[in-house]
Amino acid sequence: MQASIPARPPAPAGLRIGHVHLRVSSLERAISFYKDVLGLDLVQRYGPGAAFLSAGGYHHHIGLNTWESLGGTPPPMGHTGLxxxxxxxxxxxxxxxxxxxxxxxxxxxxxxxxxxxxxxxxxxxxxxxxxxxxxxxxxxxxxxxxxxxxxxxxxxxxxxxxxxx
Structure with missing residues (x-):
């Protein structure tokens, strides 16, 4: 049985999602898609396994990494996730x-x-x-x-x- 959650005030109207960070199998392929196809700017590479991209000068909208997914496959249909x-x-x-x-x-x-x-x-x-x-x-x-x-x-x-x- 799930415990009841105490009543709290609603989230503020200005709340927004700042970024999404994705596990990818190939950093270069993912960078190419988000940069060359969607038009985001590559803001920073973080070592050999991560990169951050954005639009409009924001620090990052998308984080990409291969830390636990290098060469991996997508999750099968019917599983939870994004x-x-x-x-x-x-x-x-x-x-x-x-x-x-x-x-x-x-x-x-x-x-x-x-x-x-x-x-x-x-x-x-x-x-x-x-x-x-x-x-x-x-x-x-x-x-x-x-x-x-x-x-x-x-x-x-x-x-x-x-x-x-």
């Missing part, structure tokens, strides 16, 4: 540019959706870590029901229109 890391693009045109880079690199999407609040692309990195690339619509465009509650959707995303953005 579902995906999500990258928020500031504008729809930026997401369109990212889609064109994925096309040019021959990266196949595993999914794409219009969630009402956002438009999202889904893919896997070279180690089969899920990656979501998306942009948020302005809050005033988010779909809400009659009670004022958010109603996210899962509609088909028009990839041709996004590529043209």
């Amino acid at each position: 579902y995906h890391t999500a990258f928020v693009y500031p504008e729809r045109a930026d997401l369109g540019a990212a889609l064109r880079r994925l096309d040019a690199a021959g990266i196949r999407l595993s999914g794409a959706a219009d969630h009402g609040v956002s438009e999202a692309l889904y893919l896997d990195d070279p180690d089969m870590n899920g990656v979501e690339l998306y942009w948020d619509r302005p809050r005033e465009m988010w779909p809400v029901n009659a009670e004022g509650q958010l109603e996210m959707t899962n509609r088909r995303l028009d990839l041709a229109a996004l590529r043209a953005a």
Whole structure:
């Protein structure tokens, strides 16, 4: 039986995820994906087994390491672990540019959706870590029901229109 968790105040509205740190099988292959395909900057290498990448001058959004995973294989389907890391693009045109880079690199999407609040692309990195690339619509465009509650959707995303953005 799980112990009850004492009531606590909610997390502050400004709380955010600072970075994700991934175990990868090949540091160079992972750096190439996150740098050359997604466009992140390589900020620092940490010895022969780790690297840190970011966008916009932040110290790091993604940490990569091979400390316990060099040459390893992805976890099998049906096991627990990270579902995906999500990258928020500031504008729809930026997401369109990212889609064109994925096309040019021959990266196949595993999914794409219009969630009402956002438009999202889904893919896997070279180690089969899920990656979501998306942009948020302005809050005033988010779909809400009659009670004022958010109603996210899962509609088909028009990839041709996004590529043209």
